[in-house]
Amino acid sequence: MFGQISPPRWLTDVLAAYEQVFSELFWFVVGFVVIYLFGQVFLVPFVTRVVRSRNRNNPTIETATKTYLRVVLIGFATLTGIIAAGYGRVLSESAVIIAAITFALGIAGQQVFGSLISGIFLVADPDFNVGDWIEWSGGRGTIEEVDFRVTRVRTPNNESISVPNTELTKSAINRPYGRNRYRVTEQVYVAYYEDTERALMELQQLATDYEPALDDPAPNTRIVDLGENAITVQAEFWIGDPSNTDMRIVRSDFRRLMKRRFDEEGITLAPPSAQLLSGEIAVTDGRR
Template sequence: MGQLVPPGPFEGIVTEPYADLARGVLGFAVAAAVTYSLGRIVAVPLIVRVVAARNRNNPTITSATRTYVHVLVLVLAGLVGIAGAGLWSLLTNLSIVIAALTLVVGAASQDVVGSLTSGLFLVSDPDFNVGDWIAWPGGEGFVEEIDFRVTRVRTLNNETITVPNTELTANALTRPYGRDRYRAVESFEIGYDDDIELALRELVEVARDDDRVLADPSPTATLEELGPGSVRIRAEFWIDDPMDADLVTLRSDFRRRVKARFDEIDVTLGPPAGRELSGSVSVDVEKRSATDERDER
């Protein structure tokens, strides 16, 4: 019969904390993972589907709902994980919660807080929506998604750029574009001796000859500026969704046809600036003696 060996004096003290820590980590991981999986698979799609059904003409609300609900699921998963780890009593202590929130807000930079606030303003703005074509001092493009800090914009070159929300709210946004059409503007300079009315009519006709240009609104041409050496005229025409059309090629084709048409009607594009000089030029010839020339040699 074997002899029983009593446990050492430090055996329970050493192993018990590690066992509690392991149980806490395991409880947090399991509870957080289950909550996040259910929220991501069930709650997020369901809520987004309901919001989309109630806001069929406002994709911005749908995109923002997906982002915000996802963040809410993350926060909820963290809280459930804390409860699963047996640390729920920490959350009931109001002073600890306030201290944690103060630490988070204090650690966040001013730019991040500003971007979050700007994102909320953009989402709530009825004139700023996913699907709109916008232009700002830093570029232009098609709004794809509005997140907490940045807005994703797809450019004419099919490049997706991330623009800080603060840049969009702090600057003026130009929106001569609808959700499903784009206004193209082209300017040209002609000479003062050219027939301006004829040039304006031809600009409109050149735009109408392109099947990609919309008939409604109708293309227009206006006199934009009387410069010191030339007259600036401008053509405006509309096309369908710019992301479905090669706008770069369309503009290039329009300029080429304008150049060919103006050559036919003898309208000068980009006339050289004429300058008239007046005055006189005098030349003084100094007579020098032969002795001076020999001394210089």
């Protein structure tokens, strides 16, 4: 009888090494998945409900809490997976590994950590909330969500853009119009020889009758400049939530109605230059 042939030693060592790798990978996945699923199913919804109940008028805190809690959850699940795979002692005892990880995070994560810190500052700002209308050097719109790295803003063109948190913390943010309304300012140039008081009255009436304009605060008009060639008059009125309104249509419709009203009332808009030519040309037949 022939004896049983055993596999070569090198093959046995390779199989043992792969067995160890797959075993460590298995326990890493188990540890990560258990912690992550537990957090997603139980922890995140519970904490979100608690935050929502205590901050009903501030959805910014709710969305930010959910975002940052998920980040912490991923980090904790990853650490749990490493420990479950049997590498916990290596992480705790190897100063070289800790230094390498710290260095890698310091180099590769500068922008990420900068965005994270900027996002925390934005969330902590009581005047920066979901639903607010803001304007900054790069655009304007309504805040939809403050995320880990970016803030999502809905523009007047109904486009959703992602603005880096660092850009918002470095820029001057203009939010003078309140959370539920937006001020529309329109200017028109009236000729000097026209009755300015009548022009203001017609503009005031037009803004008051304009359907999108709110009654409170009431529309107003004023003279803002006595220019070289014309008098600049201005109308101000407020509309509701700008995220639900196409601002281009609002402005265009008001300008169209303003031009029509001035034409009907015989109010001349300012000429394009300092000289206004008038007269007539007569064409006659030179034959006798």
